[in-house]
Amino acid sequence: MIARTVVTIAALMLKEAARRRVLWALAGLTVALLALSAWGFSRLGAELGSLTSGETRLIAAQVLNLVMFGLSLIAALGTAFLAGPTLAGEMESGTTLAVLARPVRRSAVLVGKWLGLAAFGSGFVAVAGLAQFVIVQVTVDYWPPQPVIGLALLAAETTVLLTLGLLLATVISPMASGIVSVGLFGATWIAGVVGGVGEAFGNEGVALTGTVSRMLLPTDGLWRGAMHAFQDPVALTRLGAEVEGGFPFLSDASLTPAYLTWSGLWVVLMLGLAGLAFQRRDL
């Protein structure tokens, strides 16, 4: 009964994503970003003639990370604004009444929605990310060293944010849950950049800001892991200490297994909390 509900609701979620306008908005934004980056990279290829190959790779990696950040932002916005309406909006409108009066467990409905959204977000990241890699390969002849790991971490980042969106949607209104989760996503990223600056200047207090925010909401930590997988390690070592921590679009270390485990645990915990809140909610 539980598996049937999860699969049915996940499939419904994907159908909703495909039929609602949010998909077209997402597709439009992505195509615009990809087209802009294709133009930018082709200009970069023309201008970089005078630089060494190491410098070229470093710049290409940094610009790629910048564009990938844009893509992750689109994925985050898209899924956060899908996650909110799908739960809170359906509770407000009354759509959940008929569904939850069926012989289904609320937790199974929630997991189904989560699974559908995660599949949608990951699918988007995979397709848009691969398109971006092809653009970079064609324009400046750069291919990221660990594309699959990087995209998987971006998908994980999207999943973390949509889990937060679902949790918020069980307690606040649909629009508010989308705004708050995207706001927190931005705040964590800025805290991460501030922490990086702190590290560069050896200020432990400021550096701690980044570490703490990365623990509270793992989006920025996973994003840094993804950046590390996209950038050229050789170029980074050659430039060494100059870039350490100071650049928002370069990452100096890959993720530790402990951090990945924490991120997984974080998702399970938040989904569990969302399940509890949803279970107790009077409709």
Place this chain on the structure above:
Amino acid sequence: MSTGASVETADLLADLPPSAAVWCSGLRKRYRRQTAVDGVSFTVGRGKVVGLLGPNGAGKTTVIKMLLGLVRPDAGDMLLLGRPARDPRARARVGYLPELFRYQPWLTAAEVLALHVRLAGVAVPPEEQRECLGVVGLADRAGDRVAGFSKGMQQRLGLAVALVTRPELVVLDEPTSALDPIGRVDVRDLLLALKARGVAVLLNSHLIGEVERVCDRVVILDKGRVAAAGSLAELLGRRELRLRLDGVSADAERRLAAAGQLIRDGTTFTIALPADQDETVVPELVADLVALGVRVHAVEPARISLEEWLLDILRAGHEGERS
């Protein structure tokens, strides 16, 4: 347990009368400081149509939502088709049309039905699903998205959703609120068809005429409590006799009062006749009145309608509170 014993248990269970479609006892729900439902108990027998009546805010929708697991009761026990209502499986054979009906606007009507069939875990062939849309008058809109449906069409779709999984119990919360007069007649016919098929129905409706026509029993809620409950025959057994008379002497008035509770308004006398009166009461009364010199202009027997009776109960409850 030995095989013999388990066969014995099975026999015992088979001999038991089938459990009620709905049984609830002592349901209670508070929303912050407001008590919405306060000790509600009632039963809906298998194949029976029970109307849930009462003024706005009486707690009817909350009771329905508690039965279906949509609202958590603070206290009370509930069984749906013989299973504890806390267990989601109790709802496997239950159809529900919410008061606030809304279906996924990005799906077509046929897809909404298919979704509910899958969620219910019942195998209903596509032809039967299409027939179900036909029953509510949406046969030619099966492939259209719900987003383009009017309120009335969405309510019709909601009825199809409630009926598509071959339910043994159907819970309808204001099923005709968005329907035109023709739609209301369709719903009445649908309810009678369900009754004929032995499907139990719990109906919450403001349209008392509708309830009177189809329900076997009614439960009246007021301020979260059961104000009255019973079969329509029991509740509406009382009859009235309205007479227009002149030349009424004190003796004649005493004779009138002896027949039943008397209300006088000028020349009009209304007598509430007891339920168990025999056929001779009215002709004898008229003969006696004529013998006492009363001029009889009109004698009209009247049945107390459910509406009058409901208003009486609710007014009595509210006056009792004021005094």
